[in-house]
Amino acid sequence: MTVVIPFCPADANQALALLEYIGQLGGCQEYNCLLVVDAAIDWAKCVDALTLANRAFRDARIITTETPVTGWPAGANALWLKAAHYCKIARTSFLWLEADSIPLKRGWLVAIDKMRRATTYFGHIYMYREQVMKVMSGIAVYPENAIDLIGPIIEANPTKAWDVSSAEAVVPLATH
Numbered sequence: 001m002t003v004v005i006p007f008c009p010a011d012a013n014q015a016l017a018l019l020e021y022i023g024q025l026g027g028c029q030e031y032n033c034l035l036v037v038d039a040a041i042d043w044a045k046c047v048d049a050l051t052l053a054n055r056a057f058r059d060a061r062i063i064t065t066e067t068p069v070t071g072w073p074a075g076a077n078a079l080w081l082k083a084a085h086y087c088k089i090a091r092t093s094f095l096w097l098e099a100d101s102i103p104l105k106r107g108w109l110v111a112i113d114k115m116r117r118a119t120t121y122f123g124h125i126y127m128y129r130e131q132v133m134k135v136m137s138g139i140a141v142y143p144e145n146a147i148d149l150i151g152p153i154i155e156a157n158p159t160k161a162w163d164v165s166s167a168e169a170v171v172p173l174a175t176h
Contacts (some may be wrong), residue, residue: 001059001113001141003031003090005049006079007099008038012045014099020054021102028109032093033057033095036042036083038075040068073161077154080162082140084147085140095141128164136174138163 007015015035022028032054037046046062053060063086069078080096087094095112103109107143124141127133138161142150150166157165 002035002094004038004083011099023056027056033060035062121174125176135167
């Protein structure tokens, strides 16, 4: 499993703080990290993030969108698609870990990895917008081929956040 940490210029400092905190928790030396960033990002921030990620993980890589994608949800959708495409080629499941996520204790990733092995999608399932529909939180574990299911849904619904637009397809396959 690979840990994917996406960020754009607006949340670059949060991503740096997250990576520093993961290191303070002892790191995740059994796992790889993929930093997926918007093309508009300051390259110095990317270098800092990659340095911190290489300290905390077995290996770290960085990829960017081809062009800047501004706004929400377009930016988030573009980052998810970029990461999911990479993970399919790399043949790895991935934990989508947004910059405002906070691991709570040492061994957090090992625990998540052990629990997710029995399922395809693994994350917090909740009622979205006053119980209109169930959604799996975007911060979740996805299979290596998640782009095959979710990618076409994102492309068909570009003005909706990918976790909401794909909920009907993902939730039945997910473990809470």
